[in-house]
Amino acid sequence: MERTLSIIKPDGTSRGLIGEVIKRLEENNIKIIAAKMIHMTKKQAQGFYAVHKERPFFDSLTDFMSSGPVVVMALTGENVIPRYRELMGATDYRKAAEGTIRKDFATDIEKNIVHGSDAPETAAFEISYFFNSFEIVA
Numbered sequence: 001m002e003r004t005l006s007i008i009k010p011d012g013t014s015r016g017l018i019g020e021v022i023k024r025l026e027e028n029n030i031k032i033i034a035a036k037m038i039h040m041t042k043k044q045a046q047g048f049y050a051v052h053k054e055r056p057f058f059d060s061l062t063d064f065m066s067s068g069p070v071v072v073m074a075l076t077g078e079n080v081i082p083r084y085r086e087l088m089g090a091t092d093y094r095k096a097a098e099g100t101i102r103k104d105f106a107t108d109i110e111k112n113i114v115h116g117s118d119a120p121e122t123a124a125f126e127i128s129y130f131f132n133s134f135e136i137v138a
């Protein structure tokens with residue numbers, strides 16, 4: 001069983017899409033093993049997205065991610081990393097497949113509703129960034 005980290009970004013929480021995202025997880029047999037709502041500081045967002053620190057969008061992205069509350073969740077399931085990324089859709093909502101979260105709700109390449117880890121190593125780092133072992137139920 002694989003694990004991944006999901007974040008419902010500030011645009012998702014402020015637009016009332018928490019239930020919508022969780023419904024899609026449950027419909028797709030993806031199990032939530034940890035969840036909480038937090039409001040990251042700029043520094044916490046910079047630490048989370050450190051792999052992107054040289055990218056031109058880093059400052060704007062970390063401003064956005066620290067602009068309001070987010071829901072962070074650890075998820076588990078078979079092949080959950082690619083399966084959740086498939087539910088999310090492409091980073092750029094204009095290129096996302098029909099029926100994906102980003103295609104259905106995103107308005108902007110940055111404000112794209114959700115985050116999902118891209119590989120087992122990044123998932124392990126990202127889950128441990130937000131959750132200690134006592135906060136994970138599985």
Ligand code: IDP
Pocket residue numbers: 052057061090091109110111112114115116118
């Ligand atoms: P991902 O979230 O689909 O894995 P990444 O390339 O890891 O995409 O980028 C992280 C986040 O940075 C994206 O989800 C999006 O919010 C933002 N982002 C990515 N590319 C751009 C861009 O070209 N302009 C502005 N923001 C971007």
Ligand code: MG
Pocket residue numbers: 116118
């Ligand atoms: Mg990514």
